[in-house]
Amino acid sequence: MSTPVFEKIKLIRESERLNKRQFSELTGIAYSSLAGYESGDKKPGVEQIMKILQHPRFTKYTLWFMADQITPEAGQIAPALAHFGPQTTPSSHSDQKTG
Structure with a gap:
């Protein structure tokens, strides 16, 4: 299941420990537009996505994003905060008692 674009943008920003203002200044995307993208109210165009992915700090996420x-x-x-892999992680419990 693919992560929605608005969530991917937010994951990149949060993984880099940037607030919206810092991310906006780095990428050249208007703060109000970024807020709309992250909330899912607005869809970023190709130009805005390229501004993010072509920034040297974020190119490492290009394949994951696309x-x-x-x-x-x-x-x-993938961003550190992104879930990548199986939806659940199996865990085998032992009968060992602790304590």
């Missing part, structure tokens, strides 16, 4: 894939060996990762 195709929901990562290749760490090529420097393409």
